[in-house]
Amino acid sequence: MENSALQSFMNFLQTTSDLVAAEVSQSSFWYQVEAIIGAIILSLLVSRFLAHRIRRWEEYFSKENVSHSIARFCLQLARRLFFSIFAALFLSLGASVIADQHLLAEKSFNLINIGYQIFYAWALLVFMIQLFTTFVATDSLLQQIKKPLYVIFWILAILEIVGILPKFIQALRAINLPIGSDSLTLWALIVGAITIFVSLLLAHWLSNLCDSALNSAKDIDNNLKIVLSRLIHIAFMAVAVLISLSTMGLDLTILSVFGGAIGVGLGFGLQKIASNYISGFIILFDHSVKIGDTVEVAGFNGKITQIKTRYSVLRNFSGEEMIIPNETFVTQNVKNFTFTDRASVATVETSIGYECDVNRALAILVEIARRQSRVLESPTPWAVVSGFGNDGINLKLSFWVKDPENGTSVLRSSIMKEVLERFNAEKISIPYTIRDVTLKGELKIKAANDSAS
Template sequence: MPDDKEFAFLLKNTWRDLQSPDVLWQLAALAVCLGLAWLLERYMLSRVDGRGEPLSATQRFGRSWLRRMLFPLSGLVLVAAARPILATFQNVTILNLAVPLLTSLAVIRFVVFSLREAVGRTSWIAGFERVFALLAWSVVALHILGWLPEVLASLEAVSFTVGKQRLSILTLLQGIAVALLTLLVALWVAGLFERRLMATAGLDANVRLVMLRVVKTALIVVAVLVALPAVGIDLTTLSVFGGALGVGLGFGLQKIAANYVSGFIILLDRSLRIGNMISVGAERGIVTQINTRYTVIRAGSGVESLVPNETLVGSIVQNETYTDTHVSASLNFQVSYDSDVERAMEILVDVAREHPRVLKVPEPKAFLVAFGESGIDLRVGVWLQDPENGTLGVTSDVNLEVWRRFRAADIEIPFPQREVRLLPPLPRVALEPGPNGAAGAPEGGNKVERPAAVLRDDSEGSFF
């Protein structure tokens, strides 16, 4: 690649070559190189798409890489190979100009590709791509015009001191660039690791999630430690920050740290999985997310509860789908004493067996629970395999069908009744006063009458 002095005269040489008929050879060589690069890209993509099978995560990654990177890289290689061959016959100013342009295009595409693979297709990626492309092309333009050394010198001249460290704008820009590059590489490697984990068969989803988060965190920490010296920050100063962080964890951040540790415990011991139906405290719902600080539980009403992981580790959690998704449900009924109880129990079993959500094995069973005040209490027990759908629908369907069949079979569902009997007045007995007004007689020795017995409520069987 030509040095900076050659780039200073590149535009003048380019204009001179454009006025010469020999420039056609350079343009033809450049067109052939770019055409071969484009044909190579089309051929490789057709080989990937022509299999007619769904692409795996690794294959999708490879196809995306080919679509973004193969053309500029192959074009750069071909132009770099054609340049010394053509240089033996004539000037190659056009090819010299094409090399930095293709290089910058490859760098821009690589950065954007890596960022998309690391963070996904978010809305801000397009804006970042435009800004980064503008910066990259600006640097290339300054380099071609020969102005880049003067710009870098001007940025280096503007400096300031932070403590004992002297920093300039150029140093800060270099540090930011190195930090972004290291973070980008860390996220890109984490994305590759994630795809490899997802393609691993037989590995639990929680273990995958824990490994992915640990690796991503470790890579980001390494990237930051690599980038900080480039900015001019001494890593020994982090010891003070580490001590302050330890004090903060011991006091203000204790709960947060406990939630994060509990989150890793939940993910590692696999006590909870996404899709489990659980109940903790007053919350009951399906686990939709397991994060390092909290777990999301979606109730049947659609309300999502964010439960701290410390609560899930330190309290009793009822997991209805931990090892088996089968759960039992009971439906209570009451029939009058005049009804055919055995026929009523048969109807309950038949109705429960016909419901599509009720399991055939174990089969539904009916029970005589108790002899109530108003009727005979019956219960039918059923088993369901989809507790996440709730039991209200099953209860409503079974109750409605039982009501219909009870009416057809002349089986009465009683309602509470109470019998009130009016008793005749009880006779009164006169009491003789004792000496000196004893036996509770008032002064003067008058006779006092009191009821012969206490009034009884036969309906309740108690006295008052």
């Protein structure tokens, strides 16, 4: 058995070498070689010239929107396909010249046909790489799989050129897999897997384009943008999987059984997770909390920076972040400081001596608050007497801050520094506590050397 296989392989090599030797010895072979080399040289010159022009056009489509992304993708694809397209075109012209000069018979165009197939295969490979780069958009992943992808592709291309690939495909089609009501061939399974991969990449790219379009829309609420983005992403992925499975010849009715089993598993094992996912859509739809709101929930006070599908992220003024499950916003009490109005009240307290002019001190406080850029003019700031202390009269300044999510510590500090400067200039004293200590009886001081002796 092994000897017969080895003999068959040796006969194949011998036949191939005789065929190559016979072709090389003919002048028609070298005419074809000259036509292929000339096509490659001319294609390199023309493609480089046009690629330089197209790079300039790409600079006009630098915006991150749908129309610019599609235009940029088409220009980049055309720039990369120029070599193979013009090589095939110039090779066709060379073949026409050879045929017009009657340098060889039409049936002898074997090498030129191989050249056509190589150029077309190169164009297909460039197209696949461009699609993968655009849809996945990860250069690191592309660099990892680029070499294996090239090797696999050219092996398949060589098998197609020599005529072995069709026989291999026919053998895969003859292998049936008992899946579903109909028999599924191994070739259909491979094609379906490739279709699923390509469909998911295409769905991912389309969902990203929709995200860009939604983010650029100014008349849509941020919460609605997030909801639509997630629904579009889920819809594209589901459609891609269903289309891919149908191309494989699978009966989609069998998915109902698995869907029911998955639903039961989610109901019992993933109840909390499912509740958080549903709560995430609820808070996005009812606008109870929004990105940028300042809230207090679960004992944590901060601004909402992210609303994910399962959780939300709060960031306080100290830079600390808290991950809150979305269910908490639905089932617990939430204090939203910016629910109807983003502005909130801040206060500054001080005191003056009993001998000072109270009305003048109150006017100074209001005047200083009005000069601050972050303080709203309406409602106007107000100052009141809040009490009579042991050392002086207590005053309280209140004002509305239009952006409390940025914090009020720096603003209050600036106001208090100006209050101190104005009070000193206006001779308004700020009292402080003074304590007199009285010692009764005889005070004896013992020297250190006396205690040592």
